[in-house]
Amino acid sequence: MQLSSTLKKIQELESGALSAEENVSRFIEKIEKDKYGAFLEVYSERALAQARKVDARRKKGGKLPPLAGLAVGVKNSIAVKGQRLTCASKMLEDYVAPYDATAIERIEAAGGVLVGSTNLDEFCCGSDCTRSALAKTCNPLDTTRVVGGSSGGSAAAVAAGLCDTTLSEDTGGSIRCPASFCGVTGVRPTYGTVSRYGVSDMAMSFDQLGPISSDVLGSAALLQELVGSDPRDATTVAALKQDFVSSLNNLPNGLRAAVPKQFFEGCDPGVESLVRKKIELLESKGVKVEEIDFPLLSYSLPVYYLLVFSEFASAMQKYDGLRYGADWAQGTNYNSVAAEVRSANLGSEVKRRILLGTYITTKEFRGAWYSKTLKARDLLRKEFAKVFKSHDVVLGPTMPMTAWKIGEKSQDPLQMYLADILTVPANCAGLSGASIPAGMHNKTKMPVGFQVIGKWNEEATLLKVLAAAED
Amino acid sequence: MAEVIDEQTLERVAQIARLKLSPEESIALKKDLNSLLDYFSKINEIEAKGEELYYINSPKSVRRKDEPVPCKAAPALRKEFAKQKDGYLLAPKNL
Numbered sequence: 001m002q003l004s005s006t007l008k009k010i011q012e013l014e015s016g017a018l019s020a021e022e023n024v025s026r027f028i029e030k031i032e033k034d035k036y037g038a039f040l041e042v043y044s045e046r047a048l049a050q051a052r053k054v055d056a057r058r059k060k061g062g063k064l065p066p067l068a069g070l071a072v073g074v075k076n077s078i079a080v081k082g083q084r085l086t087c088a089s090k091m092l093e094d095y096v097a098p099y100d101a102t103a104i105e106r107i108e109a110a111g112g113v114l115v116g117s118t119n120l121d122e123f124c125c126g127s128d129c130t131r132s133a134l135a136k137t138c139n140p141l142d143t144t145r146v147v148g149g150s151s152g153g154s155a156a157a158v159a160a161g162l163c164d165t166t167l168s169e170d171t172g173g174s175i176r177c178p179a180s181f182c183g184v185t186g187v188r189p190t191y192g193t194v195s196r197y198g199v200s201d202m203a204m205s206f207d208q209l210g211p212i213s214s215d216v217l218g219s220a221a222l223l224q225e226l227v228g229s230d231p232r233d234a235t236t237v238a239a240l241k242q243d244f245v246s247s248l249n250n251l252p253n254g255l256r257a258a259v260p261k262q263f264f265e266g267c268d269p270g271v272e273s274l275v276r277k278k279i280e281l282l283e284s285k286g287v288k289v290e291e292i293d294f295p296l297l298s299y300s301l302p303v304y305y306l307l308v309f310s311e312f313a314s315a316m317q318k319y320d321g322l323r324y325g326a327d328w329a330q331g332t333n334y335n336s337v338a339a340e341v342r343s344a345n346l347g348s349e350v351k352r353r354i355l356l357g358t359y360i361t362t363k364e365f366r367g368a369w370y371s372k373t374l375k376a377r378d379l380l381r382k383e384f385a386k387v388f389k390s391h392d393v394v395l396g397p398t399m400p401m402t403a404w405k406i407g408e409k410s411q412d413p414l415q416m417y418l419a420d421i422l423t424v425p426a427n428c429a430g431l432s433g434a435s436i437p438a439g440m441h442n443k444t445k446m447p448v449g450f451q452v453i454g455k456w457n458e459e460a461t462l463l464k465v466l467a468a469a470e471d
Numbered sequence: 472m473a474e475v476i477d478e479q480t481l482e483r484v485a486q487i488a489r490l491k492l493s494p495e496e497s498i499a500l501k502k503d504l505n506s507l508l509d510y511f512s513k514i515n516e517i518e519a520k521g522e523e524l525y526y527i528n529s530p531k532s533v534r535r536k537d538e539p540v541p542c543k544a545a546p547a548l549r550k551e552f553a554k555q556k557d558g559y560l561l562a563p564k565n566l
Contacts, residue, residue, distance in 0.1 A: 098547030098550075098551075099543070099544040099547070192528045235528065305511060322562050322563075323552055328553060333565070336563075340491065352507075355490065355500060362484070372514060374524050375520065378519070379517065379521055430528055
């Protein structure tokens with residue numbers, strides 16, 4: 001097995017062969033020359049101060065915390081005190097976060113060094129990172145192609161070697177899609193596993209933080225520091241802290257995997273063939289694989305989008321011009337101030353989603369759309385529960401295709417939404433899901449992602465399956 | 472394709488959403504919204520009689536101790552408002 005690049009880095013930092021300051025300085029230098037638009041801002045001062053703290057601790061001879069000196073990029077929808085929190089929108093272009101998100105506090109407590117903020121689709125609304133109002137991000141493996149979204153900057157940063165790992169966020173595939181398109185690893189944990197305090201919400205019942213890293217070990221190392229309940233986020237579950245890293249290579253005997261046949265309907269043949277090879281690899285390691293029929297899966301996309309529109313429209317109401325830097329003239333009316341500020345500063349995709357969400361939650365249409373969709377979501381969750389009664393994981397492709405050309409799907413929102421068809425099922429049910437590289441597509445020569453969906457709160461098993469499928 | 476959102480509906484929804492749309496935006500958005508809702512009407516194929524699932528993992532209400540906790544970020548949060556007077560945050564009239 002190839003030595004994990006993260007493991008190698010952790011060992012170098014532990015032994016002092018590489019100081020945290022050297023590690024971080026090298027990355028900062030690289031980020032400043034970033035050709036791919038991965039980063040929006042570099043946190044030079046904060047990063048170097050934190051790195052020096054780690055080095056001082058090593059000199060004292062004490063045991064170093066688990067992420068000591070690792071350079072971490074942060075999706076710019078997560079609050080880092082004193083740094084701009086833009087959500088890649090003109091609405092928040094100059095907004096400075098007044099506090100740290102819980103996840104940020106936990107990364108720094110574990111010795112991780114935040115090196116900068118990464119680009120995203122505006123307010124996470126997109127699947128290819130072309131909807132950022134502040135920067136253009138391209139795929140480091142082919143700069144004419146998209147990077148995936150919405151956490152596109154994070155995946156590009158890892159793929160281009162601009163940091164060791166990243167903290168990202170996944171509402172409907174925003175970690176797994178860019179991980180798949182850039183040939184890196186992304187893990188979205190079970191809903192409620194990681195605190196969302198300090199995260200700019202897109203859809204509160206779907207959003208979840210997780211890592212995008214160069215390998216499974218990197219993801220496991222970051223994730224194990226993030227999990228745990230938080231009194232400031234009532235949706236967090238009181239999961240016990242677990243050591244994901246040391247048990248990573250102990251694949252339990254007799255694991256059972258389900259492969260829904262619907263996952264391959266409409267899937268590119270080149271993608272299917274590489275994903276099937278990964279499934280065979282797991283079979284060769286003792287995983288019992290069974291193809292299943294899961295007809296409800298095709299309803300995940302409407303369920304996901306209709307609920308996300310509704311929650312998003314509600315979440316966006318706070319951007320009304322009274323806060324976040326906007327000003328208004330004396331004697332004006334609240335509604336006109338809000339309409340002026342919102343219309344001038346929000347992008348077209350954000351407006352489209354706000355309007356749809358507002359429409360389907362109005363009193364007269366709520367029953368026909370919103371209420372019905374919430375019930376359908378419950379059916380999906382129950383169907384997944386049935387699958388997980390007799391299986392430990394669900395396997396399939398992450399995306400039905402490889403990264404498309406920049407601009408190819410920008411004109412037709414439905415085509416963009418359809419690309420999410422394989423990632424949104426996990427989010428509808430609040431499940432964990434991850435993507436690891438499955439190889440390069442024979443025609444497009446771009447990476448293909450292999451998706452593993454895990455049971456609720458069974459991240460340890462999910463990570464073991466990923467590690468077994470990695471080599 | 473049925474047009475569920477006509478011009479009047481779009482105008483009313485935009486007003487509720489506090490968005491001012493230009494004539495060009497309205498034409499493009501009406502087309503997009505109708506096309507998307509047409510696709511998403513697939514949801515009607517499901518006979519969903521279950522419960523409305525708002526949250527995936529919180530069947531019980533989570534309570535915390537009713538104790539005052541200092542909010543260190545309060546001064547910084549106040550600064551986010553463009554106008555303040557005598558310790559109050561100012562907002563435009565809403566009448």
